[in-house]
Amino acid sequence: MGKMKILVPGAGPIIIGQAAEFDYSGTQCCSALREDGHKVILVNSNPATIQTDPDTADVVYIEPLTVESLAKIIEKEKPDAIIPGMGGQTGLNLAIGLHEAGILQKYNVKMLGTSLESIEMAEDRDLFRKRMVEIGEPVAESGIANTIEDALNLAEKLNYPVVVRPAFTLGGTGGGIAYNKEELDIIAGRGLALSPVKQLLIEESILGWLEFEFEVLRDIDDNAIVVCSMENLDPMGVHTGESIVVAPALTLPEQAYQKLRTSALKVVKSLGIVGGCNVQFAYHSKTQDYILIEVNPRVSRSSALASKATGIPIARISTMLSLGNMLHELPNRVTGNTSAAFEPSIDYIVTKIPRWPFDKFKLADRELGTQMKSTGETMSIGRTFEESLMKAWRSIGQGVGYPEEVAWSQKQLEEKIRIPNDQRLLAIWAYLRRNKATQKIIEKTCELSDFHPFFIDRIAKLVRLEIGLAKCDGKLEDKLLLEAKKNGFGDKQIAHLTKISQEDIRKQRKKNKIRSSFLIVDTCAGEFEAKTPYFYSTYADKPIDIKIGKSIVILGSGPIRIGQGIEFDYSTVHGVQAARDAGYEAVVVNNNPETVSTDFDASDRLYFEPLDKESIFEILDLERPYGIILQLGGQTAVNLASDIDEYIRKEKLPTKILGTKVKDMDLAEDRGKCGDLMEKAGIAMPKWAAAKNSEEVVQYSNEIGFPVLVRPSFVLGGRGMEIVHNSKQLNEYLKLEAHASPEKPVLVDKFLEGAIELDIDLVSDGKNVIIGAIMEQIEMAGVHSGDSACVMPAQSLSKKNIKDVEDISRKIANTLNVVGAANLQLAVKDDLIYLLEANPRASRTLPFVSKSTGYPMARIAVNAMLGDKLDKIPKTIPMKGASVKVPTFSWLKLTGLDTVLGPEMKSTGEAMGHGPNFGTAYLKAMKGGNKSLPTKGTVFLSISNKLKLDFKDVAKDLVKHGFDLIATKGTAASLRKSGINSKVIWRISDRKQPDILSIMRKGDVDLIINLPTGRRAATDGAQMRRLAVELGIPFITTLTGARAAINSLKEGEKDYIQPLEKNNY
Secondary structure, rough: OOOEEEEEEEEOEEEOEEEOOHHHHHHHHHHHHHHHHOOEEEEEEEOOHHHHHOOOOOOOOOOOOOOHHHHHHHHOOOOOOOOOOOOOOHHHHHHHHHHOOOOHHHHHEEEEEOOHHHHHHOOOHHHHHHHHOOOOOOOOOOOEOOOHHHHHHHHHHHHOOOEEEOOOOOOOOEEEEOOOOHHHHHHHHHHHHOOOOEEEEEEEEEOOOOOEEEEEEOOOOEEEEEEEEEOOOOOOOOOHHHOOOEOOOOOOOOHHHHHHHHHHHHHHHHHHHOOOEEEEEOOOOOOOEEEEEEEEEEHHHHHHHHHHOOOOOOOHHHHHHHOOOOOHHEEEOOOOOOEEEOOOEOOOOOEEEEEOOOOOHOOOOOOOOOOOOOOOOEEEEEOOHHHHHHHHHHHOOOOOOOOOOOOHHHHHHHHHHHOEEOOOOHHHHHHOOOOOOHHHHHHHHHHHHHHHHHOOOOOHHHHHHHHHHHHHOOOOOOOHHHHHHHOOOOHHHHHHHHOHHHHHHHHHHHHHHOOOEEEEOOOOOOOOOOOOEEEEEEEOOOOOOOOOOOOOEEEEOOEEOOOEEOHHHHHHHHHHHHHHHHHOOOEEEEEOOOOOOOOOOOOOOOEEEEEEEEHHHHHHHHHHHEEOOOOOOOOHHHOOOOHHHHHHHHHHOOOEEEEEOHHHHHHHHHHHHHHHHHHHHHOOOOOOEEEEEEEHHHHHHHHHHHOOOEEEEOOOOOOOEEEOOHHHHHHHHHHHHHOOOOOOOOOOOOOOOOOOOEEEEEEEEEEOEEEEEEEOOOOOOOOOOOOOEEEEEEOOOOOOHHHHHHHHHHHHHOOOOEOOOEEEEEEEEEEEEEEEEOOOOOOOOOHHHHHHOOHHHHHHHHHHOOOOOOOOOEEEEEOOOOOEEEEOOHHHOOOOOOOOOOOOHHHHHEEEEEEOOOOHHHHHHHHHOOOOOOOOOEEEEOOHHHHHHHHHHHHHHHHHOOOEEEOHHHHHHHHHHHHOOOEOEEEEHHHHOOOOOHHOOOOOEEEEEOOOOOOOOOHHHHHHHHHHHHOOOOOEOOOOHHHHHHHHHHHOOOOOOOOOOOOOO
């Protein structure tokens, strides 16, 4: 195949069900194409990823992933071909949309990889079922529904419960299990609304069967291999993205394994899939029957897991196969002397545990089903299931890193084991522990959970070991310590159980030469020597020799969670590139299988390990690196700074913590010390106090004066943070959130109502401070900066304000002795500038700033840490036009959540728009985040009394723009006083028709502006906002958001499509 210009669409903003795995696959795809001599045009609306870096492709567009947008890019760039399979469901749906619109045919754009016919056969539930019946593969009894009535009729024939699977959606969106007519009516209605083709598969229930996955690669000559088998611990009924997964499959008898393997290869060949794909099976362990569930005709979340589990670069190989190469023609980049036709063999166990957001969303429904709710996942590698499971528990970054004591009753434990939920594994452990892990209780646990007995037996073994450790009471035998380490117990857990300090446990290990052995992921179980160093630790085997040069260790950020997303992986990858360019070996420590930083060739050495003290200390002992970088891994890495600093000094390691000194990082985190320092430097901060108990929270709130912002100290993503307007609301907060203590005080800040909030990203070499951007938050003060749309350059500041902000930012950076990156949050009120927060690390907005200006801020920061002077870079980075970043939310996946924005972060990703003016940038960003604003139609208004007066200018502008207004009685009366006409409709609580819910269901509303104030959980507004999410109606919940929307519509979107610019500073 000749050299081509190839279009690669990305997956867009990160949402639950479609996360960073497509950042990884798209980046691998672009790299493979360019290495093969092709010109790559990348399109994505997500600024947070390394995929949209200017260096990833020849031309990078940050544009909405819509048919209209891609048609313009195709017209401009004239690509020869498109590869849709690297952009998840978004990429596939786009390719189908471009084909149906005749765009691909008009510009003669060839589709590479799996054909459209094959994609539709795999994605269309009816076509897929028919093809499987044709080739004699068993599928569940099912039928196709195009209406709710169809669904109800099918359920009567199949008997309840039934599984609802919408066609062409991602992460199980809109699906579910219906146990009766009432539930099916709701699930089917939602599924039909969300399926692009308005089609549902209504399927008989096979709840309780075991679930297995096979990752397959196939070329156009019908050669195919199984890369990896995977087994879900949770039985059928839980989405595979929500289940704990192990690789390889552990409980399949050899005969059954061969049966499923043969079936997987047969199905993939029958569908004509080219490249990587995932085949899912349900398997009955007693009868050995199996049923084919579905096939993903593209690389997927499971592909990323299989890729990291085996070391096989599935996305890279898929890309080369889509160009017409055969498997045997492609080299295995890991071994260097085998081909891609060589089926991997692995001699270790991989465990994946999802990361759920319920620590932030206490009111959300925690029950798990066929629709995803997790934001990310962690992966661990061990020689046994036990070791791998315990390492994964340490890696997930929630709780204390091991099974905690719980106060649940026996009945509650049994309920949590029986009904799938995020606490199920903890409940199984606690149930076994409480009942001494006897054989009888093991059998009962298997019966309650439907887990395979193998897994419950192994967990019971760990529980018995835990019970043994707890009996030590200050004295631990070396033999028991070794057994605990071989089974994956961390030093922290052993210390907790034995009441011996973690440091003493470590000393006892060192004395007895109980150390981590680092082994290699080599794809071939040691048969061939691996060329790509990709390591995991174990206490159950001998170490191998590792060649180590002068290195820099970079800590990643672990699993994606709300408040700490893919942005930090972007910075980590840039850190690797900067370290390599400076002549060092770049070493990454991380445990997220979805990301580019854990790719097989992203660094010189990769350690797939928990991000905790024990793991980092073991790696430092082995590597003895020149330096370690903590600034790029978010709060996870920063929280380890003091322990690492102390360990380096104690062990006399030749290692520097690069960048801002630990004492200065600690100072920035300590509100009291930071406040004193800023006061001496003449920097204003809002009044605040640290309360050590609930009584002090109340006392300080009254002294400072309402409204106040209350929050736990050392939080991530605003967890537990709330704006409190009065004593009653404060009492409610104290009931729901964790109580203050001397060790974990609650901070009480004066809330600056009506202030303009700013985010400043800067880089310093210790002397020269470079201002990367002054970003203005579009949402009102009090909305978490991660949930607020923001614009750069700032739109509401005077020239004097801007100069003052720059001067104050430089002063703060110098006062805190910043070296590397830092993020400041400032507020402007009545022309006074206040410091709200200083974070001396890479921020969530650093990629957005870098894409907007063309200056790679993370790389510049690492260069500064390595000693480069920044005197040749502009003191304030210039930019052209305007850039807007808007958050994206996964409301659909998290039932029970109110969609009102506040100080606690709720967004899972972001989209970016760039243009010559604010209007173009804002409207593009909204489209890129899948929430386009209507330009005409009907707007529903429901405004709280507090905001009615301030809203009238927005209402007048809506009328001028041609919108029809409908409103609740109170809002309509207020508008009428200002001479604005609107049609009155009933509130939901009036229980009369027509109310807003009925009008929304009829499709008679195009935009909702609902501005509540205070804490409003189960209100009319909450019901309405929830329905808006399910019907896809755009809604706005802040006054400033409403103003930004109308201002952008007034300015309008210019016909502007330009690729990213890059500055070689």
